[in-house]
Amino acid sequence: MRQSKRKSRTMLSYHIMISAGMLWLIFFNIVPMFGIVMAFQDFNPGLGFLHSKFVGLGNFEYLFSMSDSRRVIANTFIIAVSKLILNVVVPLTFALLLNEVGNLKFKKAVQTVVYLPHFLSWVILASVLLQIFSLKGSINGLLSVFGIEGKIWFSEDVYFRNLVIGSDVWKEFGFNAVIYLAALTGISPELYEAAAIDGCGKLKSIWHITLPGIAGTVVLLSVLGLGNVLNAGFDQVFNLYSPLVYSTGDILDTWVFRMGLVDVQFSLATTAGLFKSVISFILVVTSYLVAYKVADYKVF
Numbered sequence: 001m002r003q004s005k006r007k008s009r010t011m012l013s014y015h016i017m018i019s020a021g022m023l024w025l026i027f028f029n030i031v032p033m034f035g036i037v038m039a040f041q042d043f044n045p046g047l048g049f050l051h052s053k054f055v056g057l058g059n060f061e062y063l064f065s066m067s068d069s070r071r072v073i074a075n076t077f078i079i080a081v082s083k084l085i086l087n088v089v090v091p092l093t094f095a096l097l098l099n100e101v102g103n104l105k106f107k108k109a110v111q112t113v114v115y116l117p118h119f120l121s122w123v124i125l126a127s128v129l130l131q132i133f134s135l136k137g138s139i140n141g142l143l144s145v146f147g148i149e150g151k152i153w154f155s156e157d158v159y160f161r162n163l164v165i166g167s168d169v170w171k172e173f174g175f176n177a178v179i180y181l182a183a184l185t186g187i188s189p190e191l192y193e194a195a196a197i198d199g200c201g202k203l204k205s206i207w208h209i210t211l212p213g214i215a216g217t218v219v220l221l222s223v224l225g226l227g228n229v230l231n232a233g234f235d236q237v238f239n240l241y242s243p244l245v246y247s248t249g250d251i252l253d254t255w256v257f258r259m260g261l262v263d264v265q266f267s268l269a270t271t272a273g274l275f276k277s278v279i280s281f282i283l284v285v286t287s288y289l290v291a292y293k294v295a296d297y298k299v300f
Contacts, residue, residue: 038270059271076251079232091176114174126239160245187213227284
């Protein structure tokens with residue numbers, strides 16, 4: 001009885017500790033979900049949810065008939081998938097190269113330097129990047145030495161998408177590399193010693209020992225990243241883009257922001273947001289199922 005009472009008090013303490021977080025989750029994540037009813041209405045703020053005209057799937061038909069929506073969805077997929085692939089390949093390559101460095105102090109210094117951008121917000125980084133790639137920025141100054149005419153790079157729709165993808169990879173690859181470096185520590189040094197005795201070089205050791213040793217981690221991170229395919233980075237794009245680059249840089253999140261809060265088309269914005277949420281939910285469930293099958297990863 002005493003043990004049961006003690007356990008009950010302990011569980012009560014835990015529930016009290018998480019109550020603040022649960023209240024935050026309910027009020028800011030669960031309660032707003034009732035707003036999805038606007039996706040099936042011709043919503044009028046003056047009439048509210050209860051009296052606005054119900055239009056069924058009319059908003060979805062209108063959404064997918066718009067050329068803007070198709071362009072935005074395509075931009076979102078291209079940017080998000082490119083980020084997903086490069087945010088695996090680049091950190092993995094960097095981790096493999098850094099793992100071969102023998103000087104421990106130099107290794108830690110490099111790891112710290114490339115890790116720092118992860119902690120900076122896109123508000124700060126966007127200001128820095130816009131200055132660097134401006135007409136009088138350092139990039140154009142360097143190119144002028146070779147006789148190349150300067151541009152306002154982030155205002156050119158041809159370059160904007162690549163700059164967004166590249167800057168995101170630059171910001172995050174140091175953080176992602178830490179995960180792979182941690183996985184590399186789990187590989188036994190004896191395997192490399194045995195390979196060296198057999199005459200195996202560095203490249204063959206990486207191919208036959210290192211990559212198979214961290215294959216589970218690589219597959220797991222890649223699969224779990226599928227759940228964020230439609231999250232192309234609102235903070236980044238919103239702080240970097242302009243109307244000049246809407247054709248290649250406008251994504252679902254920025255488009256929903258403009259439709260809902262700038263153009264006051266609440267129903268259309270909610271419809272696009274609901275479409276994204278449903279697809280993201282399907283991808284998240286699928287990615288966890290694949291992660292369980294491939295890497296034996298379980299959430300519960």
